[in-house]
Amino acid sequence: MDLLRLATAGSVDDGKSTLVGRLLYDTKSVLADTLDAVHRASVDKGLSTPDLSLLVDGLRSEREQGITIDVAYRYFATPNRSFVLADTPGHVQYTRNTVTGASTAQLAVLLVDARKGVLEQTRRHAAVLALLGVPRLVLAVNKVDLVGYDEAVFEAIAAEFAEHATALGYPLGSVLSIPVSALVGDNVVDRSAHTPWYAGPTLLEHLETVPVEPDPHDVPFRFPVQYVIRTNTPEFPDYRGYAGQVAAGTVRVGDEVVALPAGLRTTVARIDTPGGPLPEAEAGRSVTLVLADEIDISRGDLIAPSADAPISADEFGATVAWLSDKPLRPGARVLVKHGARTVPALVGGLSARFDEQQLLSVPDPESLALNEIGRVTIRTAEPLPVDDYALNRRTGAFLVIDPADGSTLAAGLVGAPLPELETGSGCTGGGEAATTAADLVSPGP
Incomplete structure (x- = not known):
């Protein structure tokens, strides 16, 4: 039996935890005592039906706020496949947790609320997933019951997201849109009679049959x-x-x-x-x-x-997702953790910032703020044996750490320098020229 590693992502209150809970509940992957505890907690909240999100949101602060704030890993299996699922937060403040949960995913389920459509955070998460090289996406258009199972609403959202995903580099066939209702169970595990116009698979059917990218056995040994x-x-x-x-x-x-x-x-x-x-x-x-x-x-x-070793480099270009409230500026002294080695490093310069909303690459930014994606040069005190991330996700990734308190500042991906930026018609901020190609994200599915 093979294994599929997947992650969920989406905006706040799109129903990610409820969807995961529905998957666990309908596949009978929940222990009886756990289900009893969820029933009791749901009754205490004044609900007439079990709140399936409680199967995932395990922290007390999560339950009090009603939002996911940490990555919750759940393991379940069907007769056809085993799954490791990372439920990630939707709030923009916790995009860093989404990076953590999606870093090893072979597929991501991106949720949108059928009433709201594709939002800013949806585009940001899609850009992060593309940046991390997640090869396949599922757009789960949730809460279709609240829009009367309207086919036109679903098709409009699916078309808008498909255009965005294509611009990020996802080829046709690597993105599937499914109308679901996590609360009711429509098209999650069982096919819904309310969507006769939808001929595609349910979410679980797709997860059970989608081709799994194997571990990289055919690439050089590391x-x-x-x-x-x-x-x-x-x-x-x-x-x-x-x-x-x-x-x-x-x-x-x-x-x-x-x-x-x-x-x-x-x-x-x-x-x-x-x-x-x-x-x-x-x-x-x-x-x-x-x-x-x-x-x-x-x-x-x-x-x-010996015949196919990576280059040991003390200077390399990389794309980083900045995860700290403190902005990154050129000349910052940091620690770089690559594999099990941690070395002092210097951020030599910022060559570009990616605008995930307009899919523009803005050259020579002054800094990178929280959740922004940018292109940097890293200089390390000792050589590191790094691979290009597009060739090897494990040895092409690194963390940027604050030497003062040990907190994680950024997730970094080793890659070749960006091509020379061309001046385009798109601009952001104070008249900065930008390219029209999404140069900073290359998922390579």
């Missing part, structure tokens, strides 16, 4: 070292192994590898697991590599094929 294991026992005298999870590709016993950033070369002598040694290990498997030579490798290093 192994970030998380821990160095040293033992000296009669069974394993002077044992030295390097533990971690294969981030991409496949490694086999006898492969020639290089340890970065030092550039030391050796071969793989053994691949150990708790269940015994393996002849090979693929992406997603946690193993311990034993190498033929005793070379200097520590936590944060990267083991890769």
Whole structure:
């Protein structure tokens, strides 16, 4: 049985948590005692039917405010597929949490309220999902019962969003629109008799059958070292192994590898697991590599094929989603966390800011504010073995951290510098010229 990792996104009160709760409830993925607790809490709130959003919103502050403020992960399965679902907040203040929840998603369900249509936050979330390389989108037009199951309303919203998604780089066939009512259950798990004009799949049918992008087994091998294991026992005298999870590709016993950033070369002598040694290990498997030579490798290093290793760079261009209330300005001193390695860094310059509402790229901004997406140059105190994010999401991503308090400032994606910006007719703010292409987002589904 394969696994689908998905995330939800949308504006406040679009019904994300209720939709997730409906999926869990209708697929019988809720324990009886949990369901009893939801019934009791719903009665206390004066509701005649269970509030299914309570199956997801677990924090007391969430229940008091009636909004999701943290990423809630839920696991469920059907006879056809297993699912890991991240329910993310809708409030603009918590866009940073949406970045976290969608960073590993293979598909995202983006909700809109049928009464409100595509909003500013909808466009922002779509841009973030495209930036993170989420290959497939589902637009769930929720609360269709409140607009009388009007086909024209649904079609207008679907057409507007399809135009926006296409401008972000999503090809035809990678975006599906579904009319749903999370509260009633229309087209979530069971097909609704209220929408005879809709011939597509229900949400669950689509989730069960959509092609899953596999872990990147056919790309070059990447192994970030998380821990160095040293033992000296009669069974394993002077044992030295390097533990971690294969981030991409496949490694086999006898492969020639290089340890970065030092550039030391050796071969793989053994691949150990708790269940015994393996002849090979693929992406997603946690193993311990034993190498033929005793070379200097520590936590944060990267083991890769000698013939196809990433470049160790101390300066690179990147796209960042700024997640801090404190704006980013050129010259900022930060920490960059790449894999298990954290190094001091300097933001060398801001070359562009992406306007996700108008799909314009504004050159040479003075700063990046909360939730803005921009193109920056990063200079690190030590070389980092980085891949282009479009080639490898795991080794092409990094975090920007505040050295003063350790808070996360930005999510960053390594990539080639932007093409030279052309002066277009679109402008934002004080007459700044902007390009007409969404250069900063390239999902590459």
